[in-house]
Amino acid sequence: MTTTQERIQLIAEACSHDQVQQWTGAITADDLHAWISSELGSDMALETFLAHGPLQSKAIAPACILHIVSGNTAHAAFQSIIRGLLIGSHNVVKIPSAGLAELTDALKHFPDALKELIEIHSTLEQQDWSRADVIIAIGSDESIAAIHQHTKPHQIFIPHSHKVSIGLVYDDFEAAAIHAASDASLYNQRGCLSLHAIYVAGDSERFADLLAIEMEKFSQSNPADSLTVSEAGAIRNLRESTRFRLSNDPKVILLESGDSLDWTVIHEASATLQLSCLNRCVYVKPLPSELNTAILGPESEHLSTIAIHPFNQANAVSLEHLPAHRMCPLGQSQQPSLFWHHDGFAPLASLVKWKDIG
Amino acid sequence: MAQAINGKPISDAEFNSLAMQVFTHQYRQNKPYQHFCNSIGTSPEQVTHWHNIPALPTDAFKAEAFPLSTFPIADARKTFLTSGTTTETKGIHYFASTDLYDQSIINAWHELKLPEPTHALFLIPHPDQSPHSSLSHMMGVIAQHIAQRSSWATDESGSLEPKKIIDATNDHQPVTLFGTALSFLHLFDSIESPLQLAPGSWAMETGGYKGTRHQLTKGELYQLFKTKLGLPSDCIVNEYSMTELSSQFYSSGLNQPHKGPSWTRIRVIDPVTNTDAKPGELGHLVLYDLANLHSVMAIRTQDLATQDQTNLEVSAPCFNLIGRDPTALPRGCSRSSDETLSR
Numbered sequence: 051m052t053t054t055q056e057r058i059q060l061i062a063e064a065c066s067h068d069q070v071q072q073w074t075g076a077i078t079a080d081d082l083h084a085w086i087s088s089e090l091g092s093d094m095a096l097e098t099f100l101a102h103g104p105l106q107s108k109a110i111a112p113a114c115i116l117h118i119v120s121g122n123t124a125h126a127a128f129q130s131i132i133r134g135l136l137i138g139s140h141n142v143v144k145i146p147s148a149g150l151a152e153l154t155d156a157l158k159h160f161p162d163a164l165k166e167l168i169e170i171h172s173t174l175e176q177q178d179w180s181r182a183d184v185i186i187a188i189g190s191d192e193s194i195a196a197i198h199q200h201t202k203p204h205q206i207f208i209p210h211s212h213k214v215s216i217g218l219v220y221d222d223f224e225a226a227a228i229h230a231a232s233d234a235s236l237y238n239q240r241g242c243l244s245l246h247a248i249y250v251a252g253d254s255e256r257f258a259d260l261l262a263i264e265m266e267k268f269s270q271s272n273p274a275d276s277l278t279v280s281e282a283g284a285i286r287n288l289r290e291s292t293r294f295r296l297s298n299d300p301k302v303i304l305l306e307s308g309d310s311l312d313w314t315v316i317h318e319a320s321a322t323l324q325l326s327c328l329n330r331c332v333y334v335k336p337l338p339s340e341l342n343t344a345i346l347g348p349e350s351e352h353l354s355t356i357a358i359h360p361f362n363q364a365n366a367v368s369l370e371h372l373p374a375h376r377m378c379p380l381g382q383s384q385q386p387s388l389f390w391h392h393d394g395f396a397p398l399a400s401l402v403k404w405k406d407i408g
Numbered sequence: 409m410a411q412a413i414n415g416k417p418i419s420d421a422e423f424n425s426l427a428m429q430v431f432t433h434q435y436r437q438n439k440p441y442q443h444f445c446n447s448i449g450t451s452p453e454q455v456t457h458w459h460n461i462p463a464l465p466t467d468a469f470k471a472e473a474f475p476l477s478t479f480p481i482a483d484a485r486k487t488f489l490t491s492g493t494t495t496e497t498k499g500i501h502y503f504a505s506t507d508l509y510d511q512s513i514i515n516a517w518h519e520l521k522l523p524e525p526t527h528a529l530f531l532i533p534h535p536d537q538s539p540h541s542s543l544s545h546m547m548g549v550i551a552q553h554i555a556q557r558s559s560w561a562t563d564e565s566g567s568l569e570p571k572k573i574i575d576a577t578n579d580h581q582p583v584t585l586f587g588t589a590l591s592f593l594h595l596f597d598s599i600e601s602p603l604q605l606a607p608g609s610w611a612m613e614t615g616g617y618k619g620t621r622h623q624l625t626k627g628e629l630y631q632l633f634k635t636k637l638g639l640p641s642d643c644i645v646n647e648y649s650m651t652e653l654s655s656q657f658y659s660s661g662l663n664q665p666h667k668g669p670s671w672t673r674i675r676v677i678d679p680v681t682n683t684d685a686k687p688g689e690l691g692h693l694v695l696y697d698l699a700n701l702h703s704v705m706a707i708r709t710q711d712l713a714t715q716d717q718t719n720l721e722v723s724a725p726c727f728n729l730i731g732r733d734p735t736a737l738p739r740g741c742s743r744s745s746d747e748t749l750s751r
Contacts, residue, residue: 279712282679283692287710291467297447298440298474311680 052163054096057136058082060161065132067159073128073152075385082136085388089398096137099407106407111137112183112206115401116174118144118197120189122240124152126210130186133397135164142169142178184208184401208400210393213242213354214325217380218337218369219250223257226359229381231264233357234332235313236384238275242354242393243384246326247333249341255303258317258334262305265313265330274312274330284327285311292316322347343373354393357383409701410508415515418670426671426698427458430705437478440471441704458673463694463706466490466652469499476703477502488542490651501651504702506545509654512699513549516669520658522645523584523610528555529576531587531595533566542651543614547586555584570598582608585637588615589629596636603637611639614647630662648729652707654699657725665716665726671698674725676715677708687717693727 052060058079064070065077086093090109092100099106115134119127127143127150134141145153154170171178179185184206187197194211201207217233219226234245250257277285289306295318296302303317314331321338323346343350353373358365359380366377375394376386391397412418412426432452435442445451445462455461468476469490475481481502490499503509528550533541535548551558561572568591576583583605587595592613611633624632630641642661649656657666668674675684676691685691693713696706712730 277680279679279690279692283710283712286679286682286692287465287467287708290463290465290708293447294440294444294464294468295471295474297443298471309682 052138054086054093054136054138056163057138058086058093060164061132061135064160064164067156069156070128070159073124073156074132075388077132077388081388086136086398088389089396090402096402099405102404102406104408108405109137109402110405111139111402114140114142114181115184115186116142116144116178116182118174118185118187118189118193119146119150119153120193121146121148121150123237124150124156125237125241126188127153128156129392129397130188131168133401135167137398137401138167139184139401140167140169142171142182144171144174144178147172186210206401208395210242212352213393214246214323214349214352215243215355215357215374215383216323216353217245217248217357217359217383218341218365219248219257219359219380220337220365221251222360223250223252223260226380227257227260227264229357229359229379230261230332231268232381233383234261235265235268235272235274235330239326239328239330239332241384243386244328245332245357245383247323247335249321249335249337251337254334254336255317258303258305258315261332261334262313262315265315265332266307269307269312269330277311277329281327281329282311285314285329285331288316288327288331289314321345323349325349341369342371346372355383355386357381409698410511413508413511413515413669413671413699415519416670423671423673423698424458427461427673427696427705428452428455430698430701431455431458431461433701434478434704438476438704440468440474440476443474444468458696458706459675461696461706463696463708464704465708466499466650466710468704469501469652470497472497472500475500475502478702479504486545487540488545488651489540491541499651501542501703508699508701509545510549510553512655512669512671513546514553516656516658517550517554519669520667522658525550525555525584525610526557526608527576527579527581527583528558529573529583529585530558530560531562531568531573531585531591533562534560537562537564537566542649543588546649546656550586568594568598570595574599574603577603577605580606582606582610584609585611587611587613589613589624590615592629592633593624596632599636602635605637605639609637609639610643610645611637612645612647614649627662646729648711650707650709652700652703653695653697654701655697657727657729659729665728668725672696672725674713674715674727676713676727685715687715690714690730693729695725 061082062077062079065074083093095109096111099108117130131141131143179200182205185201186208187194188210191211194209198207217230230248292304296304301319305315307313315334317334319336321335324333326332338345351373355376355378356369356374357378357380361379369377375391435445435452448462450462483504484502486503486506488501530547532547533544535544538544561569563569630644633639633644646659647656648666655669655672657668659666673696675694677694678685678691690712693709693711698705711732713727716726716728
């Protein structure tokens, strides 16, 4: 049994390793102290009873958390595991049957005291389901629904299903294009925080041109992973379908990385949010005078993050009515703060229960 | 063109000549397609081989504002719609007449030597109940022109009625069951004990499971045919086609290539290089169908396949179908039927 203080030091140590930090970002002990204090009221909340109104209360971590992670990227898996480790739970991690080498390789650099709190499984036995106090599921809507059927009423279920993110650009196109290229290209667009479409106030066609230039630059400095036949086919299909539309509709613009499939930018007038086929394919659209779910269409229900440029409080608050749980500066969509409410959940507070005295 | 779709072998040279005529016709009469060809710098004057006829992705049929038709769509006597959810945009295939379409079904059946059903039993909605389903239409053609006797195992809403199938098997006469893979799964779920089909019975299944909760391999599905209906895999035919086409491709049993009629050709394209995949290597299927006279004869699919290496000398197309690309959006007639059956 480790104390909160000990776990903070161990996690900070793990996250200082390059191979871990590429997935977790830089996390210091001070960050972790502040994070626990922010979510649980005190960094001692898991250690002792503390004043809570007229009561004395203590946070109780679940003995066992089952994390069912997807193969899209390792980021969400790391975030989920770090949360479980920080509160001191035992963590059973179900990885895709094809494996998740980024996760398993990086976990080798964790201190032994943390490794003891982690089990990696590619298949789950009944006992893995039944011993979990909390089940965190990351995956497609179909996977989440199937996992939910396994949960019992006493188990806390935290779903992270299909999500999509968008960008909004109001001004300063040159800088915005650099940030947008990064947000749409990092991790080959496979995460929930990757931008699928960028809505632009003003000359959106000019922005599409600038974005294409920056996508090419990003691609030169950060070459994309090699594509599977399926992924390559999806890009070809998107490009040819778009080519058909643009040949009949001059408002559609296709900008592409020549014969290679490195990146694709599509400008179109429709404000309806469409899913990209991923792997650095992004839509640019004129920003409608009013942005709401009716205009964005059914995919807006899956909004995760809206990345804004230039970012300010007023711009962000003006989008509060949309289903997204996060508004952030463009260029930072893929680097959420440790403190972010992942899909609206308080990541630590939603895991614990409380004991009261008084 | 009707003379070419007569079930007799067509040499490569003949096919090429006909394909050039069809391409020229479609380029001239189908303006959205002409614009596409122009945008990639291709016109009939520049094309000498069917390989180089520009292929359109199936998604192009979803662009309602730019109908892919060589005739005014106001004159369409028939429209087939792709399946999909209510929120999904559907592709539209217009027909001034289904004469050529029907001829393609009938003559391919004979050319590919598919057995003649003595009693065809359809597990999918009747064409009157599903007038925009190309699959239901095909079943109607089989009922009218190929099968000796036919009946439909669906009710007025198009939902499966297993009792009709059970009753039909009690006649102890051979039956041929036609349905989507999903409709067969519904049948298997609904019968308590295995049915005993009379010797000479066989089944034709089509479609996949994308977008549904079902994820069976072909081998698993065919095992269910064996246990639930007593049909070995060599008594099961898979039909592969799509709303955007006018011809069908068939395979019999497991691990057998799909074959098409002589008025079709295929290419397997490596999407990374956008050139022909090497023999045996995985790629996306591009289909060339002379019977698609009034829309576009060259269709780029999102279905994965390999060129069949054992039949390279054969003019008619032959490919090993791997299945729908997992990255493609849910679609397929099997799914549409599943939604009906689930009502």
